[in-house]
Structures are given as structure tokens and as C-alpha cells.
Amino acid sequence: MARRRIRGDRAFKKLIRRMPEAIREEMVSQLDEAGDQILAAQRAAAPRRTGALASGLSKRLYPRSLRLRVGLIGKAINRKLYYGRIVQSGRKAQTVTARRSTASGVSSYQLRVRAMPGRPFVHSERAKSIRNTLGGRLKDFWNKVLARASQGVSDA
Numbered sequence: 001m002a003r004r005r006i007r008g009d010r011a012f013k014k015l016i017r018r019m020p021e022a023i024r025e026e027m028v029s030q031l032d033e034a035g036d037q038i039l040a041a042q043r044a045a046a047p048r049r050t051g052a053l054a055s056g057l058s059k060r061l062y063p064r065s066l067r068l069r070v071g072l073i074g075k076a077i078n079r080k081l082y083y084g085r086i087v088q089s090g091r092k093a094q095t096v097t098a099r100r101s102t103a104s105g106v107s108s109y110q111l112r113v114r115a116m117p118g119r120p121f122v123h124s125e126r127a128k129s130i131r132n133t134l135g136g137r138l139k140d141f142w143n144k145v146l147a148r149a150s151q152g153v154s155d156a
Helices: 011-020 020-047 053-054 076-080 081-087 124-150
Strands: 057-062 067-071 094-102 106-114
Touching: 020 057, 020 067, 020 124, 053 081
Parallel strands: none
Antiparallel strands: 057 067, 094 106
16 A cells, blocks of 8 residues: 655654653553554454454554554555455455366366455444544644643653
């Protein structure tokens, strides 16, 4: 998946580097708590045929850059649970050519694949509402931090 650049991200990274350690730790704890909530919502919404998709979900918090990733993270997991993307977004009906190796050689046949509607679990409505709540909390957090910074209060 391609990474998108956000306007002003370099200035934000500079702001994060200059931030007092106490404020950074508070922000990391806020993100960690929100990540746990989003992960729980995703696991609750994941289809449970074998439970592999739910157990493959994880969260990763990068305290230095204040980034939070929640979902199917990592190449190994994405290779193992490749069908998670199909379950998430669905698929259209199609006919594909399948090949099978047998003792007498390779045989090919047409296989009809039925359409499957998407069953969102990573980008579910519950996870979206938690992200929106997190956005509100972080907005309040930044308002407090910037107000403290404008008054000249630091962690020292």
C-alpha cells in the first residue's frame, strides 16, 4: 500500500522532536490506549471461521514519530492471511483458469468463483467511531499542550 504524504508533516515532525518528554509520554499513553480500543473493535468485528484473521490483527506504536498502526501488519502476516483483504472488501464473480499437477502431467480447468460481499472488520463502523473519538481527544490534548507551551510551562 502506498504511503501518502500529508501537507505540513515535516513541520509536525520538528514540533514532535522539540516537545518536552513528559508531553511525549502522555501522547504515547493516549495513542496506546486508543490502539487497544481499535484493536479490540477490529477483533470483535473479524469473521470467526477459524479465528486466524482475529489472531493475526495487531497494533504497533512508534513512540518516536507518534504513529500508530492497527490491523494486519507486516509482510509475513499479509502473506499468510492474504484472504483478509478479500474478506474485508469482497470480490466479484469471475471465471478463472486453474492448473493442477497430476501424475500424468499438468491439467487445467475453468473454475467459477462466486461473488462475495465485503465484511469490513479492519475498517468497520465501530473502529471508525473510536478513531473519531480519538481525534477529538487528541484535539483537546493538543489544545492543552499548546496552551501550556504558549505560557512558557515546560517539564523542567
